[in-house]
Amino acid sequence: MCGIVGFTGNNEAAPILLDGLSKLEYRGYDSAGIAVRNGDAEPEIVKAKGKLKVLKEMTNDGKAVKGACGIGHTRWATHGEPSTVNAHPHCSDDENVIAVHNGIIENYQELREKLIKKGYTFKSETDTEVAVKLIDYYYKKYLGTPVDALNHALVRIRGSYALAVMFKDYPGEIYAARKDSPMIIGVTGGESYLASDVPAILKYTRNVYYIGNMELAKLTKGAVAFYNLDGEEIQKEMKTIEWDAEAAEKSGYEHFMLKEIHEQPKVIKDTINSVLADGNISFESVGLSDEDMKNIQQVYIVACGSAYHVGMVAQYVIEELTSLSVRVELASEFRYRQMKLAKNSLAIIISQSGETADSLAALRLCKEKGVKTLGIVNVVGSS
Numbered sequence: 001m002c003g004i005v006g007f008t009g010n011n012e013a014a015p016i017l018l019d020g021l022s023k024l025e026y027r028g029y030d031s032a033g034i035a036v037r038n039g040d041a042e043p044e045i046v047k048a049k050g051k052l053k054v055l056k057e058m059t060n061d062g063k064a065v066k067g068a069c070g071i072g073h074t075r076w077a078t079h080g081e082p083s084t085v086n087a088h089p090h091c092s093d094d095e096n097v098i099a100v101h102n103g104i105i106e107n108y109q110e111l112r113e114k115l116i117k118k119g120y121t122f123k124s125e126t127d128t129e130v131a132v133k134l135i136d137y138y139y140k141k142y143l144g145t146p147v148d149a150l151n152h153a154l155v156r157i158r159g160s161y162a163l164a165v166m167f168k169d170y171p172g173e174i175y176a177a178r179k180d181s182p183m184i185i186g187v188t189g190g191e192s193y194l195a196s197d198v199p200a201i202l203k204y205t206r207n208v209y210y211i212g213n214m215e216l217a218k219l220t221k222g223a224v225a226f227y228n229l230d231g232e233e234i235q236k237e238m239k240t241i242e243w244d245a246e247a248a249e250k251s252g253y254e255h256f257m258l259k260e261i262h263e264q265p266k267v268i269k270d271t272i273n274s275v276l277a278d279g280n281i282s283f284e285s286v287g288l289s290d291e292d293m294k295n296i297q298q299v300y301i302v303a304c305g306s307a308y309h310v311g312m313v314a315q316y317v318i319e320e321l322t323s324l325s326v327r328v329e330l331a332s333e334f335r336y337r338q339m340k341l342a343k344n345s346l347a348i349i350i351s352q353s354g355e356t357a358d359s360l361a362a363l364r365l366c367k368e369k370g371v372k373t374l375g376i377v378n379v380v381g382s383s
C-alpha cells in the first residue's frame, strides 16, 4: 500500500507530483512513476524501479515532462516483483485509460481471464493492470461517461483500492475511487490536488475532502464533484487539517509505533486477502494444495525479533481455530538445534524484509528436510 498523488491546474504537473511523492517516501516503496498530459496530447508516462531520485533524474526534476494534469505513484509491490514494467501508472493498450492504484484486487485472476477472452493482453504481473483494462472494457462497452465505466468496473472488483484514473477523451480531468484505502482531495486557487495521504498536499492546502468508501470523485481545475455507485452526484463537506507536517506523517498519532499499532487490523486483513479466492483461503497460489494442507499436523513458526513476537500471537490464534499443534521458534536457535522435523509439518517463516539471515537459513534447512514452507514477508521479490 503505497503512495498516490494527482494534480490538475494551471501549473506544470510533474514537479508537483514528484514533490508530493517525496512527501510520501517515509512509507517505503520499491518503484515510482508518473503520467502527465499536456492538453489533449498523448500522455507521457515515465517509470523507474528504485528510488524517486532515479525518476527525478530521468525527468530533470519533472521539468522535462510538460503538462498541467497528471498522476503519480510510489509502489509497494503485492502482485509481481518490483520492476519498471510492474511500476505504475498502467494503461490500456491504446492509452485510453491510465491509472495508479494502491491496494489489492482479490479477484484479479478471474477478471484477467475474462479480459483475455475479450482480447486483452497484459504486459505486467500486477492486479492493477487488470483493473485498468476492466475500466477500459466497460468504458468502450457502454459508451458512457468515465463515472459510468468506473462504477461498472468497481462493482466487479473485490478487494481494497485507491485509484486515480485519467481518460483520453477527458483531458484535464482526474477520476478517483476508493475502498478501504485512503484518499484525500484538496482544492485551492483554481487547482486541484489528490493524494493517498495528507503530507503530500499539505504544502498547498489544509482544506480537504475525504472520499468515502465506494465513492467516486471527478477533479477538474479548481473543482471537484463526488458521485455514488449509482452515478448520482453527492455533496461532501470540506474539512480542515489542523496537523503540522510532522504530525500528518503519523496520521495525527503521537508516534509511528502508535500509528502502526492502530494499523494492525488493516495489515492483517490485507495479508489474509492475498490468499483469499472466492471467499475461501487457498494456498494454491503459493504452491500448497488443499491436500498438502490437510496432511499437516505440526506447525513451526520461525522468525526473529518482532516477527517472532507476531509468531507468538499467531500461535494462539492457530491453536484456537484448528486442531494443529504449533511451536514458535527463534530462527537463530532453530537452525542449530538437532530437531526431528516430521515431514507432515509446515514451517511458517515470518520476516519483514524477507532477507533475515537466520530466518533464511532456517527456511533452507526445512526445505532440505522436505518440510513444507510458507513465507510471510513485506517485500515481494525478496529471497
Ligand code: GLU
Pocket: 001, 002, 003, 074, 075, 076, 077, 078, 079, 080, 086, 101, 102, 103, 104, 105, 126, 127, 128
Ligand atoms: N497491488 C498493486 C501492485 O502490486 C499496488 C501495490 C501498492 O499499493 O503499491 O502493483
